[in-house]
Amino acid sequence: MVRFLIPLFLLSLFGCFEYEETILFRKSSSGTVEISYIVPLKKESMDSLIKFLPSDKASIEAKLKSKTNNSLLLRDFTFRELEKSENADPFFKRKAKVSYKIDFEDPSLLDGILLGNLSIKTKGKSLNVKREFPNLTDTIVQNASVGEKKIITETLRLLKEGKIQFRVLFPKDSECSSNRGFVGLGNVLYAFPLQDTIENQDAKSWDYKIRFY
16 A cells, blocks of 8 residues: 555656755854745645645644754745646646745754755854755665556656755855855755655765854
């Protein structure tokens, strides 16, 4: 039963999944993360079909409150169901755009809140961030039936152009290095290909370091 959920999830990424994330770090390592995404909705409710990207404020607040020593604050939550003219997806007839901001004092608390696995370490005036995006292909294919493998193959083809947009902002007098993306004055931009979460063993980790002055 579980095996059928994974191809459906991958198709939902291609047909509906749009995700943008901007993290603003201040010199104290506190800051704000702004998240925006489009998700498919259930036929008879406003609930998201993608469990880890909820469409209701209560679910997001519950997720934040689950963190120990919580200093995460949710604000500016918005929900808007897309008009038919904005949705040309043949698979999912209803979608919604969700956006909100999370203020944080301790960035390590964002692990489990943001996509992938997040590890943040601070040392002096330096902030070291590591994001890992798990690879799923091998496990899926090994356990899949012949029919499921055909779905997976087609899904992988469709995902080739899909991306997740990340942006990191920090004071312009800081120094930054990153193993992926583009480093500019006071920002890092990284477009993460969805295909890499599935089949590329070498491109699932994103590391960057910020030194504040």
